[in-house]
Amino acid sequence: MADSKWRQTGRAAWRIGAVWAVGTVTMLVLAGLLPEFRLQSESGDSATRIGITAAIGAGVFGLLSALVWPLVVRALLLVPALVLGLLVFFLNGSLLLVALSLIPDGRGESDPQTAVVVAAVMSAVASATSTALAVRDDTAYRRRLYRLADRRRRRAAAVAGPRAPGTVFLQLDGVGHDVLRDAVAEGLMPTVAGLLAERPGDPPSHRLTPWRTDWSSQTGASQLGILHGSNHDVPAFRWFEKEHGEVVVCNRPASAAELQRRAVARTGDAGLLTVDGASRGNLFSGGADQLALVLSVAARRGRANRSRAGYFAYFSDPANAVRTAMSFVAEVIREIAQSTRARLRGTRPRVxxxxxxxxxxxxxxxxxxxVVVAAVIGDMLAGRSAVYADLVAYDEVAHHSGPRSRDAEQVLVRLDRSLALLAKVAEHAPRQYRIVLLSDHGQSPGETFRARYGLTLGDLVRAGCGLPVPRRARRTRSGAEARAAVLAALHRPVEEGGEQRRPAKRREPVVLASGNLGLVSFPDVRGRMTREQLDRRHPALLPTLANHPGIGFLLVRSEEHGPLVLGPRGAEIRLDELPDDPDPAELPEPLRGFGPGAVAAVRRTDGFPHVADIMVNSSYEPGAGGAGGAGDGEVLAFEEQIGSHGGLGGAQGRPFLLSPYTLSPPVEDGAELVGAEQVHGVLRRWLREAADGPQVPLSALPDRTENPRPAEPVDEHFAADDRAVEDKTH
Incomplete structure (x- = not known):
């Protein structure tokens, strides 16, 4: 045992010395290349003296990076993350200036701009050197992995003996079932292919299951249902609540906190992750103690706010900070180049x-x-029971480049390599981990409503109400037809150039968009307006919307017939007269093209307290995937997005669940997994199975009695692995 400790100490000293030597050489090279960076007195020094000066500078800089950098990052935790990422270069350069000022006789000198460059290069070289040494030493590599684990939890595990398997839920935001399947088939995601046995000779370890979202096919509704078991009264990504006079938006911290509070009150349970759980990069906490980048607690300030612990854990390592900052700049350049190329090629659709x-x-x-990947690494090495993390990269790019674009495919490649990194870490965790991949929704392609028709949904609603609209909208065919319909309904002659009069003492409608789902509310009317009230007040509005070619159907409520779905040419469906899941082929227009489950999804939303006066779903044009609402058909987003989600129609409503065969099947053969709340039930069942108590409700398991400290920063080995991902992608 003593010999082993001495060997470990010797190897650690060797690595420190090697990193120091490489840093010294790097500083000498930079001093020769950069005229504003000096390591000698003005009168000149011998080569030996310059070498000693470089060694002192490299040693002091490394020591300051190890001791001062974590304190600086912790002091800046309240700085917005985007600003912190941009400050990384300048903070690291400041440490180098301090290191140079400590060299005796003033031999170290640099201007601030050059110091930033030198510090970045030295941090990167030090990280690469340390990584190379660790990779060659398997013992050191294993020790560096376990050094990240929480020491108290590791001691407790040693006393308690073997533990039940843990579960890591990784959400690939916006990746639809068909997109994942095709990416695997095209070789873009070899890690996922290995799980599905898509490579010859590999046994399958995971099963791929599609599931169907609710009408509101977006992260707010899906993730709230998955993590907290209820997404009741979440009709869209954003909606207007009349009693408060406010717009609720799922990705606002205050709104996310309120939605989480309502879900907990409705279910009586704190969430999926209440037992030794961690929530990373999510809108909601899921009841977890360990939080990083969780929006529902982002509005808190002070010591109680642990949501930014992930930033500290990651940026406290200057090598990680510099690497991420450099990758950030590279990504900005990549986006500018890709958007410029799309514009020069005349790519359509485009935003x-x-x-x-x-x-x-x-x-x-x-x-x-x-930051999220680093936090999950820390969670696995700390041996936490359940982790849920959201990786949003694909969803963000697909909105602006398209879900099947080359830009989005490159993001899938990098996400797959992050999955490979996490799978490698799981092999060194103190407990076995089952990794479950899932998505919260897909994305449907298509040009925007405005690009096709020259006006927004808000313009069309205003025109249908007889309210003034912008001149550009009046000149479009849709605007002119809406104006004519209003004048005809009011029995007024159509006069060219005439202006509609604004109704007196009436607040204008609030029109909100969530992908291809629109919501129209009239704030001055208490409660939900009925069809009869709408027809009396704005007789041309519903016909104008229902007959527009860019709109698939409307949902309103009738005093006489209950919930109604309205479509073109007077089509009308009384939802109360239909079964929940009718044969899609026998479903009347306008719901026929929106696939199975459309009736149940629309009927459920109709029962929400905060459903809009008029719910508007865009038209859907089936593509190669065929009719039925599940292919690659196109929708028309009411937002400026060419890859959208939020309503019914196409791939947006068909996400996936990729689970190990060691877990029970999500559903029985032939059954379908429908709705985020059902997904929550499946994930809870799997956590009960992992706890070896399937007959005991998860809520009955004991709560944790102590909060372990936040995950420590990711090791340089992982940083280098991820750096290789960036190099290959670039």
Whole structure:
């Protein structure tokens, strides 16, 4: 035992010395290349003296990076993450300036700009050197993995003996079932292919199961249902609540906190992750103690706010910080190049990708990915029972480039390599882990409503209400037809150039969009307006919307007939007269093209307290996948997105669940998994199975009695592995 400790100590000293030596050489090379970086006195020094100066500078810089950097990052936790990522270069450069100032006789000198460059290069070289040494030493590699685990939990595990398997749920945001299947077939995701035995000679370890979303096919509704067991009264990504006079948006911290509170109150349970769980990069906590980048707690401040622990855990390592900052810049450049290429080629459909979007994309695809992956690594090495993490990169890129675009495919390649990294870490975790992949929705392609018809849904609603609309909208065919319909309904002659009068003392309608789902509310009317009220107040509005070629159907409520689905040419479906799951071939228009489950999904949403006065679903044009709402057909987004989700129609409503065969099947043969709440039930069942107590409800298991400290930063080995991903992708 003593000999082993001495050998370990000797190897550690050798690695430190090697990294120091390489850092010294790097500093000498940079001093020769950069005229503003000096390691000698103005009168000149001998080569030996310059070498000693470089060694002192490299040693002090390394020591400051190890000791001061974590304190600096912790002090900046309240700085927005995007700003922190941009500050990484300058903070690291400042440490180098401090290191140079400590060299005796003032031999170290640099201007601030050059210091930033030198510090970045030295951090990257030090990380690469340390990684190379660790990779060659299997014992050191294994020790570096376990060093990340929480020491208290490791001691407890040693006393308690073997533990039940843990479960890691990785959500690939926006990746539809068919997109995943095709990416595997095309060789873009070899790690997932290995799980599905798509490579010759590999035994299958996972099963792929599609599931069907609710009408609101978006992260807010799906993730709330998955993590908390209820997405009741979440009609869309954003909606208007009349009693409060406010718009609720799922990705606002205050709204996310309120939605989580309502779900917990409805179910009486804190969530899926209440027993030794961790929530990473999600909108909601799931009841977990360990939180990083969780939106529902992001509005909190002070010591009680642990949501940003993931940022500290990751950026406290300067090598990680520099690597991520460099990847961030590379991603911004990549997005600018890709959008420019699409514009020069005249790619259609296309949306604007300028302004801040390149930085938003880089944050989602680089910063958030790196921080979330690092946090999950820490969770597995700490031996936590259940982890749920959301990787949002694909969803962000697919919105603006298209779900089947080359840009989105490149993101899938990088996500697959992150999955490979996590699978490698699982082999060194203190307990066995079952990795479950899933998505919260898919995406449906198609041009925007505005691009096709020259006006927005809001413009069309205003025109149907007889309210003034922008001149550009009046000049479109849709705007002119809506204006004519209003004048005819009011028995007024159609006069060219005439202006509609604004109804007196009436607040204008609130029109909101969630992908290809639109919501129209009239704030001045208490409660939900009925069809009869709408016809009396705006007799042309419902016919204008229902007969528009870009709109598939409307949902309204009638005083006489209950929930009604309205379509073109006077089509009308009384939902109360239909079964929940009728034969799609026998379903009347306009719901026939939207596939199985459309009736049940629309009827369920009709029962929500905050459903809009008018729910508007865009038209759906089936593509190669055929009719039935599950192929590659196109929808028309009411937002500026060419890959959208939020309503019915196409691949957006068909996500996936990829689970190990060691877990029970999600559903019986021939059955279908429908709705996020059912997915929650499946995941709970799997956690009960892992706890060896399938007959005991998860809520009955004991709560944790202590909160372990936040996950420590990812090891340099993982940083290098991920760096290789970036190099190959670039």
């Amino acid at each position: 604007g990708r300028g302004g801040l979007y390149p930085f938003i994309r880089a944050f989602a695809t680089v910063v958030e990915r790196d």
